[in-house]
Amino acid sequence: MTTIFDAPEEFAATALAGFCRIYPNHVRLVANGVVRATTVPKGKVSVVVGGGSGHYPAFAGYVGPGLADAAVAGDVFASPSTAAVARVCRHAHHGGGIILGFGNYAGDVLNFGVAAERLRAEGIDVRIVAVTDDVASAPAASHAMRRGIAGDLVVFKIAGAAAEAGLSLDEVERVARLANDRTVSFGVAFAGCTLPGAREPLFTVPKGRMALGLGIHGEPGISEQDIASASDLAALLADKLLAEKPADCTRVAAVLNGLGSTKYEELFVLWTAVEKKLKAAGLDLVQPEAGEYVTSLDMQGCSLTLTWLTDELERYWTAPCDAPAFRKGRTVAADLRTDTIADEEAAPNIPAATEISRRTAICIRDLFAEIAALLKDQEAELGRIDAVAGDGDHGQGMRRGAEAAAKAMAAAVDAGAGAQTTLALGGDAWADRAGGTSGAIWGLLLRSWSNAFSDSEAPDDKAVTEGAQLALDGVTRLGRARVGDKTLVDALVPFVETLKAEAAAGKPLLDAWTSAANAADAAAKATSSLTPRLGRARPLAEKSIGHPDAGAVSLAMVAQLVAGFIGKGR
Amino acid sequence: MTTIFDAPEEFAATALAGFCRIYPNHVRLVANGVVRATTVPKGKVSVVVGGGSGHYPAFAGYVGPGLADAAVAGDVFASPSTAAVARVCRHAHHGGGIILGFGNYAGDVLNFGVAAERLRAEGIDVRIVAVTDDVASAPAASHAMRRGIAGDLVVFKIAGAAAEAGLSLDEVERVARLANDRTVSFGVAFAGCTLPGAREPLFTVPKGRMALGLGIHGEPGISEQDIASASDLAALLADKLLAEKPADCTRVAAVLNGLGSTKYEELFVLWTAVEKKLKAAGLDLVQPEAGEYVTSLDMQGCSLTLTWLTDELERYWTAPCDAPAFRKGRTVAADLRTDTIADEEAAPNIPAATEISRRTAICIRDLFAEIAALLKDQEAELGRIDAVAGDGDHGQGMRRGAEAAAKAMAAAVDAGAGAQTTLALGGDAWADRAGGTSGAIWGLLLRSWSNAFSDSEAPDDKAVTEGAQLALDGVTRLGRARVGDKTLVDALVPFVETLKAEAAAGKPLLDAWTSAANAADAAAKATSSLTPRLGRARPLAEKSIGHPDAGAVSLAMVAQLVAGFIGKGR
Incomplete structure (x- = not known):
């Protein structure tokens, strides 16, 4: 959706004016386009580029030393008029003639072509370079x-650099x-674009499909298939282009281009797979780029561009x-570091342990x-609960943390660790891998709890109860949450209090733990009536009313599982 | 939608790795983050920033000379773990101590805070700076x-520059x-964001609403209202912030930030209105920025940031x-131009005309x-027809061109122009204002037709017919379209041929024109059976089958209107 505008028909012109206000050291606004705000040597060949608007940074974002001298901007997805092209070219001519660069579309060919004729009649030497890179639009034999x-x-970058280097117009x-x-x-498209003012x-x-061979004016592509994984998409894009690799070529420039709504992070994910494909084809990548360079309003999708470099083109x-x-x-002048960065992670120190503690x-x-198995099962449900008032990542974090803890504990056991060390290392791994608030809290919880255990003796019921108190202390001291804040603490406090009370009353661990887990459960459910006061969830108070806190729910879940585990006599 | 990924849980880490492959001269990948790839003076204060992923360029995109020394990256929308923060800080410490910068969220406060304690215990002086800028999340009195x-x-930019300038850790x-x-x-949000792997x-x-006071982790905002125009949105954002302007402040840094799916061109449109508001409040804007700086995956929306500068902060x-x-x-070293750019547009030359030609x-x-009135009425319908196989801008272009032609013709008549000059200037205005292919074609059509008229005599029926032939010649010579290409030429050719044949058969102009217009109509309808061969529509052949060409349809519409106009005896 194109959402921000006043009068739709003024969108392109207003955007261009705003762009010039942001970049006054780079560009100056003229009628129908921009010219460099910086001085240009007399006699330098001028590179003037342009086309319809809606493709930012194409074309005005390319104007500056070493690149274009000026850009002509038409309305959204519409070629600039002949008069507009001629007008901007007159501003941008420095006596060395003009290279007129644009994408090969009927309207642009017509308007830039007629403008070139008009300028030649005025005595300005103008050469036309229509860019023809889209392999989806015609076979290789018809590149032009x-x-x-x-x-x-x-x-345009290469033309601009050649002009800046002082080459003649012919060159x-x-x-x-x-x-x-x-x-x-x-390129491929996942979703179309909307013109300003259009509904x-x-x-x-x-949904779930992608269009192949997109155009950049809302042309929907030449075929369609299911959305591919990043790796498969990389293969699709790269293979299509590698089919046209000249035999002698070993070095390429590459541009992975986002069309407007595709995230930079998605492009970087895709790039890791694209690079692998291109390297496997024997190619060296020369200063590859991933970002938004030729967009199509808010279109979602991307394209891969390769330029088979010669020494001259690479320069x-x-x-x-x-x-x-x-x-x-x-x-800013800066030298590259030449040292290697050591991976300082050492294997964890595993103190000697007794046989009983190892058991x-x-x-x-x-x-x-x-x-870990429980939280994997419950990942989606916990995510759903969290999404009501948070960002929905609680299930993912818990699953990841528990997985990491289980793995670290298995490694610790294999290395001969006792109970305290195993629990502590599990907590560290949980915190490190889960990330987020809940990861840190669970890491603190387990590490604090482990301080009631040792690597020499079997933990008795008292140690378990003491551990619970240490865990609560650790979590509240560093986590800064209090009862009523709609966090895990709302379930942890009644859990620990019930466990201690039942243990003090002489109940066996299984009974005490079961009561405590039930108290946690009830408290977790009761968080539905609370409004959060802490952290990122703060402004969401109203939305979260009637929904429990995901952190309290997952704590209660784990407590119930542990009760069952104890009940099985483990 | 977040669309490009392999394993969703590897999204953040893979994106970071890909980013480092694109920017090897700026950053090096370490576990859980990046550090500068360039050398840093010994003893310089290090600025380490970070938080969850999904906010690119926050935070890894900020690493480089004059800005951050390193960035820690958590999983998507999840704080990095304590261990991760500590690990990256150890890589980034150059002996001058560390400023740890992050946004004020519970998870980050916890993890960065505990990491700082751990690093201090290791002898590294670490200071915490939690950023607290979101006015929607707490009142001004509770800025922290x-x-x-x-x-x-x-x-972070200001902290990075201060560190680069050699200031002490305290400073x-x-x-x-x-x-x-x-x-x-x-900030405001128009649409939410989707986690990798989420549906x-x-x-x-x-639809049609916007959420105010958004968070950057999918928090939906604190209230909601109808989507505002760019001007009203600018006022909404600016007024909210201006309410907190310190009395002594006259200079501000400004960042208009896109959240992921909002187009740069939309931000530039908004910026023109924001700038007006801020200037009206007596503020000077110092190097404002508009772009994506702190995103929230593919969220659609934007935020405005103002920093009330002091001399020191401005530096x-x-x-x-x-x-x-x-x-x-x-x-690239470059001096700003100091000359003014003259507006070279001269008023059109109006040759003297006879009374009869002026009539x-x-x-x-x-x-x-x-x-112009007809095409304004038909704008939506022509856009609809064009959108099937093109970019849907035909109606807009025709409306705009005809409006401009009518206006230019009225000015020409007021200036005493004759028939030829009036028609020619109308054609030029149509081409200049409509842009695109159709604008250029209609400009050529009218200017070529005008060559059969003069500024001295009343055009007879023969001149009208000759003009039609000249128009066809002009359009086909420069437009390069042929009959069967599914363009306006498909209607223009039968129109001109019928007009000439009927005129040659001695029919009066009204009858001849009516027959010609009917022929154009029939031919326009018949373009439904054609597949386009030219220009941008080429790969859309299949989609366009069964739909007429918008350019042929609009030509036939205009021809019919002219028939009616002649029929009225004009």
């Missing part, structure tokens, strides 16, 4: 018929054409540039294997 | 209780706290820095006023 998509960035044109001839792109997207992709691809949305080179450790290990 | 959102960027801590005390943010977003906002806010996602300073010009002006 292809549409232009994210290959724009690489071709810049040759280099730009060479870059275009050796550039290929392929419906230009196209939709069925211009890697040259410094300084445009608002694309920079190469350093703003208890085995029992603890088995208990936590069951806890 | 607020959550941290996009204010992170400004606080960097003081400056960072001052920056935080003077930083406020407020449903963490929250939804009803550190504007100092150079070079992180992957945030740079200040130039990568024809008035008739042409009136005709195009009707055409």
